[in-house]
Amino acid sequence: MIQGCIVALVTPMDETGAIDKDSLRALVEFHIQQGTDALVAVGTTGESATLDDDEHIDVVKTIVDYVNGRIPVIAGTGSNSTTEAIDLTRRSQEAGADACLIVTPYYNKPTQEGLYLHYKAISEAVDIPQILYNVPGRTACDMLPETIARLAQLEHIVGVKEATGDLARIPLIRKLTSKDFAIYSGDDATSRECCLLGGNGTITVTGNVAPKLMHEMITAAINGNAETASMLDQKLAGLHKQLFIQANPIPVKWAMAEMGLIRKGIRLPLTWLTGDCFAAVRSAMKQAEVIH
Secondary structure (H helix, E strand, O other): OEEEEEEEOOEEOOOOOOOHHHHHHHHHHHHHOOOOOOOEEEOOOOOOOHHHHHHHHHHHHHHHHHHOOOOOEEEEEOOOHHHHHHHHHHHHHHOOOOOOEEEEOOOOOOOOOHHHHHHHHHHHHHOOEEEEEEEEHOOOOOOOOHHOOOOHHOEEEEEEOOOOOOOOOOHHHHHHOOOEEEEEEEOOHHHHHHHHOOOOEEEEEEOOOOHEEEEEEEEHHHHOHHHHHHHHHHHHHHHHHHOOOOOHHHHHHHHHHHOOOOOOOOOOOOOOHHHHHHHHHHHHHHHHOOOO
């Protein structure tokens, strides 16, 4: 089981929107040195929505090759088309990913049975560990705990990223599944509480900016050290909020450019962070002690 602080990595770009592979490799090294436990390649934060399929797999392979087995790499392979999700999952497996993170189909609003059959088809088609991803705030589709429990019984489905922020779901999902089924927070603001409730880690945006602190906080929470986790999380609270002041990954990319980790690059329809938000994000970065 992959546990701990799993960073949903941004995809570095130049000002034209072209993928910056040199910065990508440097970013991977930065995270390994800072203690990040695993990386998600080309998830929401990695701008999966605007990378074409070949770019998508190229980024996954670039990360896998550079990581070279030092930490697990999870590829984002979700789609609102079941056949496309199967293809991305298969190609990511061929690129060397350790697991795949598969978001619920967005826009077309499937039923719970449709969700079950969607994931069942992927599970039967590709023999790689698969993590379900429930984020109804983005997809307009909520995968209920009972559906997660059904899917947890299928081969290759090993966990869920639960991004509703509803902490009551964590013990319910645990009760409905086995201790071997991984539960990850997909909501930075409640990731500490999720892990204290028995979650296995977080798939985080905040960890892009403050990876060492986020790793230490999540490790403390997983180990049941509530006081230490709370103390560390207080430093992170501003980032948990302000990195979503505009649509992710707009603020996190701006913050990372401020830190000199990436260049100023993002793809339409996303735009660069507007000036009225600079002070709030910068203040949160100072609170987390990533800038002074």
